[in-house]
Amino acid sequence: MNLVFKWKWLPDLAQGLALTLELTGLSMALGAVLGLALALLRVYAKGPLLPLYGLASAYVHFFRGTPLLVQLMGLYYGLPALGIRLSPFLASLLALTLNTAAYQAEYFRGAIQSVKSGQMLAARAIGLTRLQALRYVILPQALRLVIPPWSNELVYMIKGSAIVYLVGMLDLMGRARTIGTKEFRMFEVLVVTALFYLALILLFTVALRWVENRTRIPGLGVPGRS
Amino acid sequence: MALEPWLKVWTNLPSFLQGLSLNLALLGGLLALGLVLGILLAILEVYGSRPLRYAASAYVWLFRSIPEVLLLLLFWFGPARFGVRLSPFAAAVLALGLRSAAYQAQIFRGALRAVPAGQMLAARALGLSKFQAVRFVLLPQALRLSLAGWGNEFAVVLKDTTLAYAVGVAEVLQRARALSVVELPLTLPAYFTVALLFLGVTYGGLFALGALEKRLRIPGLEARR
């Protein structure tokens, strides 16, 4: 049994890697914006805004309770039935964004709720408005607390984005499939691809650990992160 | 939206349920594999000698860092490359089960560490061996403590069973795809139906696990969350 490796696979895979990074980066960023909005609704929407709380909750439960692949295929193959035709890239980006937003919403919500209630009280007591208290007191703390679960989510999305090859994207995984098929070396190419993912995830984990340490403040942290 | 496509999809419900039963079989297999291997890895990580600890940690890191769908393809094309034929279903159980072992190991490791150190001391003081102490004192507590985390893992791997679609297992997503290829208007209702089925199983399962957790609850032994 002879395993074969060819250097010429690497540039192709690197191109796929760029697309994987683009999809992950964009969806994480857009998902953070949407996720934060959902989290704020889930924590603060009361009284006349209660329907918005309900909508946000339904959104979060739906997207967390169904598989990402179903969401992707539903959007890509399903929307054309409504006359909306998305390119594979847009469908992938949309599915990844909508999905990660639901998860990030829960991380943000957890972080906001773990800021001690006295903080809001003290902020209001010196005369800050609710919005100012959120902006200057609650969110700066919550955003630091959210870094550990957020890095887990990033790792999850780097991995999760690999399914977009199933709608024809040439991301890292997609490149691997085409090279493997062309060269009749699927297993070898997949192993090399796995190494790409491992390196990528190692890099991001280390980088985010660094950010976490840089932004650490004594007395503000979650003991016992998994 | 017209009602007719929905009705058409729902007349095919038996086919969906057949597909879903494959997802559930896959789920059962991979959770069982992950449970056994995960407990073993956790014990190694907490109580093993240094090399064993490192080996277990390396395993966990490796299987947490490779995309699930890539693992699936590796276990599909890998054995074939070495002349071993696995069914797509077996490849999926293996790939997803080994991945789940890594996550379950983390859950059990956390739970083992959450059991107060005095428990091990007291067990050893009675004359139990280290293995007996783990088996009769530590694990029964740790397993209860890990139920919450385990529920989380259940919800994650349940959804991951759809990835078996990538190696051609005739699971529920395959059924939706097959149906929607025939008629475009059926597409959205078909995928929506799959989504609803998953919502049902996910929240049903989590509810059942919650009930189990309540039944197994012992005063004074609570997961600190």
Next chain:
Amino acid sequence: MLLRVEDLHKRYGREEVLRGISFSLEKGETKVIIGPSGTGKSTLLRCINRLTEPDRGRIFLEDVEITSPKADINKIRAQIGFVFQDFNLFTHLTALDNVRLGLMRVKGLPKKQATERALRELARVGLADKAKAYPAELSGGQQQRVSIARALAMDPKLILFDEPTSALDPELIGEVLSVMVDLAKSGMTMLVVTHEMGFARSVADEIIFMEKGVIVEQGPPEQLFKHPKHPRTAEFLRRITELYGGEG
């Protein structure tokens, strides 16, 4: 008259926490509220700057009605300092930034001025050298002094203290009380809920004894401690003296 509270009522569910509280506070006066725990003292303080909304009754700060729905509550709160039992310093901000936040965001002071003012207040409570420290790096007593500086920086007309020493280790209580004594002497108007009878006796112009949501008795310390009119007051004072030692 600086503060006037008229017939204040508050209930939580079925429990009536405040049952018609009325009193007033002159400028420069220090009043101390004492009473058993769970009698609504903290609720009363929180109603005064409407961190808790009262159900009934009116509160005036000078001639402005705090309880009016039209009141600009954030502007009013900026004029009433509040010192919490558990400090509630902003966890993510240094001592300096804790004091500066209100100056910059509520009063709109430019950064340079806010910094100068904040440093002056920190010096006043004896913590100029801790400006760069985060709350978690300070002792409880130091945290409480920073929180007093945070209140002082806003130039409040009145400061409310909600059991400011109850969460402190015994050896740290003194440093906080001495800051409060200095404040009272400097003419600050203060309303203090506390179990520190020594402080109450030596600093208060008047003591209010509250029980079960009503004011049982109020008067100058000497009168209240030596010749309480109400048997409940005498009973409470006897118990608290046993509990906290012979200062009373």
